[in-house]
Each structure stands twice: as structure tokens, then as C-alpha cells.
Amino acid sequence: MTEPLKQTPLHAMHVGAGAKMGGFAGYDMPLFYPLGVMKEHLHTRTSAGLFDISHMMHVEIGGLDAAACISRLCPYEAAEQPLGSCKYTFFLNDRAGIIDDLIVTNLGADRYLLVCNAGCAEKDEAHIRAVAKDFAVEVSVVPRAFLALQGPLAETVLTNQGIDVASMAFMTGGEPQEGWFVSRTGYTGEDGFEIGLPEDEVVEFAKALVADARVEWIGLGARDSLRLEAGLSLYGNDLDEDTTPHEAGLIWAIAKELRHDGGFIGAEALSKAIEQGRKRMRIGLVPEGRPVRGGADLVNEAGAAVGKVTSGGFGPTLEGPMALAMVDIAAADAPIFADIRGKRIAMTRTKVPFVAHIYKK
Structure with missing residues (x-):
């Protein structure tokens, strides 16, 4: 039911x-x-x-080991996070796949607020509580x-x-x-x-x-x-447990010194993946003429599969179609086409974001 x-x-x-x-x-x-x-x-x-x-989940982690717990859950040093700052980060599995992406804010007095995606709330809470058992912390979901x-x-x-x-x-x-x-x-x-x-x-x-x-x-x-x-990834479309931050173009969110020597879950797998090099990567594409939706197959000039569109649609500010895709490294700089029921649509690689960010620094 x-x-x-x-x-x-x-x-x-x-x-x-x-x-x-x-x-x-x-x-x-x-x-x-x-x-x-x-x-x-x-x-x-x-x-x-x-x-x-309001569908998003707020979780507070507090206590003497709060920073250590966060640094086990996420690939950054929470003890070094400035008071009142927000950090974009991830929960990784032992294969360095992304369980969820989230924002953590240091509230002070050994308290951190985690804002997690709604679709991942149940598994995120279970993951947080399982890890927190090894630390002197209290975990509470904030309604x-x-x-x-x-x-x-x-x-x-x-x-x-x-x-x-x-x-x-x-x-x-x-x-x-x-x-x-x-x-x-x-x-x-x-x-x-x-x-x-x-x-x-x-x-x-x-x-x-x-x-x-x-x-x-x-x-x-x-x-x-x-x-x-804005070129921002959506969990479940552009990110999942089989995608690493390196592949997703989000390695910038992990400090260089932690990419090969971190104490977070998935650190060993991430280090190995970086050493071996990416076999695929996220890129921005502009379809010719019409939007191409997420899930569309991407092929090269010979018709061989080279990846998939992960998110796609029309940009009202851009005044045209746009797409994010995960493609084979070898194909990223060659001509790419979306295969829509046997019809090919040319896809031109472009930098993201499609529309520039406007943030107050």
C-alpha cells in the first residue's frame, strides 16, 4: 500500500x-x-x-566530540570550521560514493547543524546515529x-x-x-x-x-x-552513491591535504580513485534547438555510448536549453550527441554555471 x-x-x-x-x-x-x-x-x-x-531535515550534533564526529561523517576538519560559517560537504560511503550532499553550520559551544536533503532523510539519520555511537555526542532531529x-x-x-x-x-x-x-x-x-x-x-x-x-x-x-x-547538482539526478565527488566535479569541497590522508568514511577509496584518475566526469552541455531531459543517452559520432544526461531543461534566464551530464573522460572533448528515440541532437560542451552566481561575499 x-x-x-x-x-x-x-x-x-x-x-x-x-x-x-x-x-x-x-x-x-x-x-x-x-x-x-x-x-x-x-x-x-x-x-x-x-x-x-520544510521537507528538508535539520539534525543537530552536540557534545564534546561533536567536531570529531562531523569529521568522521564528512570530509573536512570541523574543528577548524569558523564559528557561524556554513560548509558544503558530503556523507560518503566506503567506496567514496555520495550518500548525500549537505550543509553544516558551526553554531558554537560544540554544536553543529546539518541540513540534509528530504529524499535522503531516513538513510541520513540512520547513518549519522550509527557513526555517532562511537563519539560523546547527542544527535537530535530538529522539527x-x-x-x-x-x-x-x-x-x-x-x-x-x-x-x-x-x-x-x-x-x-x-x-x-x-x-x-x-x-x-x-x-x-x-x-x-x-x-x-x-x-x-x-x-x-x-x-x-x-x-x-x-x-x-x-x-x-x-x-x-x-x-x-546555476550548475548546482541535484541529489538523485546528478549525485548518488555510485558517484564520487571527484567524478561529480565537487572535489573543490575537500581540502587538498585530506584527499590523500583523511580520517573520514570513504577516505581510502577516494584517495585511490584520485590516484587512478577519473574514468568519467560531469560536464555542462548546451543542446541544439530543444531541451534534452535527464536520463537521455549520449553517444559519439560513431554512435557508441559515452554517457547520460543527468539533468536537463530550459533556462528562462539563459533563454535556451541546458543540461548536466556524466560522460566518459575520453569523450568529453569530442562531439557528443543525445540519442532521443533514434534521433540525434548535437550537444555542445560549455562551462558551468550557465548563468553566473550572484553571492554577497
Whole structure:
């Protein structure tokens, strides 16, 4: 029997706003609103878009061994992480495959907040608790609502709501009041913030935000086109447990000194993979004429398989199609074609992001 879809604390508000709802990561989520995906996307790029991301999981790890526990779970030295800074990182398996990608914030006093993907929540929690048994720490899943406010006017909108964010730089976060967490992070390539707060306070706060004429609700459709233009990987599409950070083009998130001598899970396998060299890699592609969706086969001029599109779609800001793909190293710089039911579409390799990031440094 199929499990019923979960609902976020803002579900009724989405329905009331006319959202088209659909299943995502076990939740009934807004796919788009009456404004439509294209206009939602462009509004976020020019003003401020509000996203319900309450399906994501917040886990706090605290205690004397908190930094050591994080450094076993993730490939970085948590003890060296500055107070209030956010770190993009991963959970790796013993083959150096990516269990999940996540952001860890140092809250101080031996406390770290981990924000994990909704689709990985169950396995992530089990993984964290299994590793934490070997450390003097407490692990707690924090029940809270979670919003993202993204776009060039996000700072002004939040400031008008009495939240002092003007001094925050990209990839920093903190606790402005009890039960709240705010970080200058996001998944759109734009400047913006992610705000965690108690579930019983979120409806009033969301109403105050959307009452501002500069703010529009944004659904999962535009969230996907925004992140793809920004060249940001989506777990389950571009990342999985058979993909290493090296293959995914994310090795930059692991310090050089740890790539060959780390104490994290998967360190030995990652070191070996780096020494052996990549057999495949993630690249950006621009399809000729039309979007090519994730899952499409890629071939070379001779028709031999060379990889797959992992994410693809149309970029409203780019004003054209775009795709991320995993391809054989030997084929990365040669002509590549998408094979769509026997019809070939030329794919031109390009640098990512497709649209430049705009972050406050």
C-alpha cells in the first residue's frame, strides 16, 4: 500500500494560493503557482522568490566530540570550521560514493547543524546515529519549518521584517532568536537566505513575507530551472552513491591535504580513485534547438555510448536549453550527441554555471 504524502506546515497556504501540488520526496509540494514556472523563475532573478523547503531535515550534533564526529561523517576538519560559517560537504560511503550532499553550520559551544536533503532523510539519520555511537555526542532531529527567500531584494525584504541580515556574508549562519536559524545560503545562484523557525510560527511569518509586493511564491518547477542554470547538482539526478565527488566535479569541497590522508568514511577509496584518475566526469552541455531531459543517452559520432544526461531543461534566464551530464573522460572533448528515440541532437560542451552566481561575499 502506498504511503500517503506528508504535508509541510504551509500546505494549506499553498493550496489557498492556487498552487499545483505534486509528490516530491514523500511530501505533497507546490510544483508551480498561477504565475507559472517561467515568470516564477524570472521573478526570483529580479526580485525575491519564496520557497517552502520544510521537507528538508535539520539534525543537530552536540557534545564534546561533536567536531570529531562531523569529521568522521564528512570530509573536512570541523574543528577548524569558523564559528557561524556554513560548509558544503558530503556523507560518503566506503567506496567514496555520495550518500548525500549537505550543509553544516558551526553554531558554537560544540554544536553543529546539518541540513540534509528530504529524499535522503531516513538513510541520513540512520547513518549519522550509527557513526555517532562511537563519539560523546547527542544527535537530535530538529522539527522546524524551513523557508528560502532568494533573489536580489531578499536582504531588503528580510530587513524590513526585523531580521538583521545585512552584515551576513554568503555561507554564514546563526540563530537570531530562540528556535530560529538563518543562513545566507540557497539553491538558485542568487543572493538569498534560508530561514528555519518553529512550525507554529511559520504561517504568520510567511503571510508577512508574501504581503510584500516584491515577494512571490515559487514552486519546485522554477526551483529546478534556477538551480540548473546555476550548475548546482541535484541529489538523485546528478549525485548518488555510485558517484564520487571527484567524478561529480565537487572535489573543490575537500581540502587538498585530506584527499590523500583523511580520517573520514570513504577516505581510502577516494584517495585511490584520485590516484587512478577519473574514468568519467560531469560536464555542462548546451543542446541544439530543444531541451534534452535527464536520463537521455549520449553517444559519439560513431554512435557508441559515452554517457547520460543527468539533468536537463530550459533556462528562462539563459533563454535556451541546458543540461548536466556524466560522460566518459575520453569523450568529453569530442562531439557528443543525445540519442532521443533514434534521433540525434548535437550537444555542445560549455562551462558551468550557465548563468553566473550572484553571492554577497
